[in-house]
Amino acid sequence: xxxxxxxxxxxxxxxxxxxxxxxxxxxxxxxxxxxxxxxxxxxxxxxxxxxxxxxxxxxxxxxxxxxxxxxxxxxxxxxxxxxxxxxxxxxxxxxxxxxxxxxxxxxxxxxxxxxxxxxxxxxxxxxxxxxxxxxxxxxxxxxxxxxxxxxxxxxxxxxxxxxxxxxxxxxxxxxxxxxxxxxxxxxxxxxxxxxxxxxxxxxxxxxxxxxxxxxxxxxxxxxxxxxxxxxxxxxxxxxxxxxxxxxxxxxxxxxxxxxxxxxxxxxxxxxxxxxxxxxxxxxxxxxxxxxxxxxxxxxxxxxxxxxxxx
Numbered sequence: 001x002x003x004x005x006x007x008x009x010x011x012x013x014x015x016x017x018x019x020x021x022x023x024x025x026x027x028x029x030x031x032x033x034x035x036x037x038x039x040x041x042x043x044x045x046x047x048x049x050x051x052x053x054x055x056x057x058x059x060x061x062x063x064x065x066x067x068x069x070x071x072x073x074x075x076x077x078x079x080x081x082x083x084x085x086x087x088x089x090x091x092x093x094x095x096x097x098x099x100x101x102x103x104x105x106x107x108x109x110x111x112x113x114x115x116x117x118x119x120x121x122x123x124x125x126x127x128x129x130x131x132x133x134x135x136x137x138x139x140x141x142x143x144x145x146x147x148x149x150x151x152x153x154x155x156x157x158x159x160x161x162x163x164x165x166x167x168x169x170x171x172x173x174x175x176x177x178x179x180x181x182x183x184x185x186x187x188x189x190x191x192x193x194x195x196x197x198x199x200x201x202x203x204x205x206x207x208x209x210x211x212x213x214x215x216x217x218x219x220x221x222x223x224x225x226x227x228x229x230x231x232x233x234x235x236x237x238x239x240x241x242x243x244x245x246x247x248x249x250x251x252x253x254x255x256x257x258x259x260x261x262x263x264x265x266x267x268x269x270x271x272x273x274x275x276x277x278x279x280x281x282x283x284x285x286x287x288x289x290x291x292x293x294x295x296x297x298x299x300x301x302x303x304x305x306x307x308x309x310x
Contacts, residue, residue, distance in 0.1 A: 075294040076114045078164040079105065080156055080188070080208075082174035083119045085126030088242040095126025097172035100202050102136035103283035104168060104290070105146070111296045116164075120178050120185070122155030128172050129280070161188045162195065165294060171203025171229065171280070176243045180210035189220065193273045198293050202277035202286055203229045207247055209274075210254065220274075222255030227269040227278040230260035 079101065087094040108115050119125040132138045140146050161167065167188055169175065179185050189199050189212040201208055206228040212220040231248045234240045248258055260278060261267035267278040268285045275293065277286040288298040 074112050074114045075166070075296060076116070076164045077108055077166045077168060077290070077294075078159060078161060078188075079115060079117050079168045079170065080185070081117065081119045081125035081150075081153070081170060082172055082178055083121035083123075083125055084174035084177040087173055087239075088244075090242055093126065093128065094173040095128045096170050096174060097129040097203060097280060098127055098131070098137050098140065099129060099134050099280050100170035100172065100205070100283045102134070102140045103280075104170065104200075104202075104287040106136055106139065107284065107287040107291065107298060110299050111291050113291070113294060113296060116159070117149050117153040118156045118159050119153045120156055120182060122158065123153060124151045125153065126174060128174070155184075156182075156188060157184045159188075161191045164192065164197065166198040166200060166290060167192045168290070169199075169201040169205035169208045170283075171201070171205040173204060173239070173243065175204045175207045176245070176247065179205075179208040180244075182208075182211065186211045186213070193220070197273065198275055198290060199273055200275040200286060200290050201228075202283050203279050204247060206251060206276055209256075210250060219254040219256075221251055224256055224274055225269050225271040226251055226256045226258050226274065227260070227267045227276040227282065228258065229279055230258075230263065232260065233263045233279060236263055 081096040081101070085093055085095050105115060130137065130141070132141060169179065169185075185208050189208065192199050194215075199208075206221075206226060209219075209221045209226075214220050214222075228247050228251055231240070231246045234243065234246055234248075240246060248260065251258060264279055264281060266281040266285055268282050268289060269276050270289060275286060275289055277283060291298040
């Protein structure tokens with residue numbers, strides 16, 4: 001009996017040992033590492049907070065680049081010069097007055113304004129007041145690009161004035177002959193005024209306003225405050241009998257209001273779209289005011305000798 005019982009116990013123990021071995025094998029198989037083809041993702045493969053944020057913001061950055069505004073276009077100013085070169089019946093030459101060009105031309109260009117020249121008939125305009133003692137004049141006379149621009153200037157009739165923010169008429173006695181009755185001059189002024197631009201003129205340059213009218217067909221200068229070469233200044237130059245008319249008197253007849261400074265002293269007046277100066281001494285201040293109207297800061301003005309003629 002004991003022998004049989006001992007045999008049974010031995011058999012039972014062997015069976016239990018076999019069961020434990022099988023269980024161990026099963027557990028070991030579940031814990032074996034996966035093959036390289038099915039490797040689990042590591043911590044370095046998981047997206048980080050920074051990379052996730054970057055991916056989220058990438059489309060926004062690209063959209064921002066697409067919506068960046070185009071670079072602002074520089075203001076544009078057209079300077080219109082007389083083509084008339086004879087001073088009445090005197091046999092003397094005239095034209096545009098050089099400092100009334102240069103004292104505006106260079107401040108505009110140095111401030112980043114795009115400046116274009118035009119003349120009434122096209123081609124080079126006759127030049128008066130050529131004094132190299134004036135630094136701006138000397139600069140212009142030695143400026144190959146500026147001189148070429150003057151030689152190659154288009155006729156006003158061939159210029160698309162609507163592409164300019166302002167138009168400027170320098171003086172010089174030549175303007176008294178070919179600006180007042182010129183249809184292209186009147187049309188150009190109308191175009192700029194209707195576009196809320198600025199029409200500037202200095203000294204005899206306001207002769208351009210004589211033929212200009214507003215939307216109702218009334219004189220453009222009617223009820224406007226202006227500055228222009230005064231009758232007293234014309235008489236001081238002994239030219240009151242040479243010019244076709246006295247500019248101050250004609251502008252008053254058209255309804256303009258003028259309050260001249262003493263002869264050859266600077267005076268600049270702004271009224272609506274019109275920006276005017278009385279004489280050559282007024283040109284630099286007019287340039288600064290024109291720049292402000294264009295939204296551009298003027299540079300410091302260099303010292304220049306007083307100019308008491310036109």
